[in-house]
Amino acid sequence: MDHLASICDRIAGMLTLRVLTMNDWPLWRDVRLAALTEAPHAFKSRLADWHRGGEERWHARWEMPDAHHVVALLDGRAVGMADGVPGDDGTRELKSVWVSPEVRGRGVGERLIAAVETWALQSGATVLRLTVIPGNEPAIALYQRNGFVASGELGDLLADGVTREHVMKKALH
Numbered sequence: 001m002d003h004l005a006s007i008c009d010r011i012a013g014m015l016t017l018r019v020l021t022m023n024d025w026p027l028w029r030d031v032r033l034a035a036l037t038e039a040p041h042a043f044k045s046r047l048a049d050w051h052r053g054g055e056e057r058w059h060a061r062w063e064m065p066d067a068h069h070v071v072a073l074l075d076g077r078a079v080g081m082a083d084g085v086p087g088d089d090g091t092r093e094l095k096s097v098w099v100s101p102e103v104r105g106r107g108v109g110e111r112l113i114a115a116v117e118t119w120a121l122q123s124g125a126t127v128l129r130l131t132v133i134p135g136n137e138p139a140i141a142l143y144q145r146n147g148f149v150a151s152g153e154l155g156d157l158l159a160d161g162v163t164r165e166h167v168m169k170k171a172l173h
């Protein structure tokens, strides 16, 4: 048990977060594609969208002024990501949160959220908003644990033409 605990600590210890710069587009693209491949149920975007104009849309997101892109690295290998982008009325949006299964349950998601929250606070926002697909319990639990509450608002319609994303918000202090 001690040995297992020490391995877990070591894995956690080697994890770093990196804020991406404009030259990092290939890295961001690769992690985003890994996320859509591994967890298609969690995102409104589909892997297939990449070939139907998605690349241009993601590039526009990438180049959005004042956006903040964070990647989690394990020994230099990307194992997680989160984006912060400007929203309406001075809010900021948390988007594209993903953690590779090999490092889930070690607080990586929490660290990625904290990094985007810090950016949002520093940019003067008072609210951080996100959308989540109903039924994505691990993500909803993570967001609730980190202070997000369901706002009752509905987000975009999903591909099934029936279900809408749920909006969660966190007041920033």
Ligand SMILES: CC(C)(COP(=O)(O)OP(=O)(O)OC[C@H]1O[C@@H](n2cnc3c(N)ncnc32)[C@H](O)[C@@H]1OP(=O)(O)O)[C@@H](O)C(=O)NCCC(=O)NCCS
Pocket (backbone or CB within 6 Å): 039, 042, 043, 096, 097, 098, 099, 100, 103, 104, 105, 106, 107, 108, 109, 110, 111, 131, 132, 133, 136, 138, 139, 141, 142
């Ligand atoms: C949702 C998701 C981002 C969570 O990432 P994560 O890194 O596992 O999140 P955390 O580790 O911060 O928290 C998850 C669990 O680990 C636990 N945990 C946190 N820190 C820990 C640590 N140091 N050691 C052990 N467990 C820990 C948490 O208590 C939590 O447990 P619980 O959910 O069983 O109660 C990840 O599951 C994922 O990428 N899912 C697919 C994509 C997705 O759904 N994205 C969200 C779109 S809205």
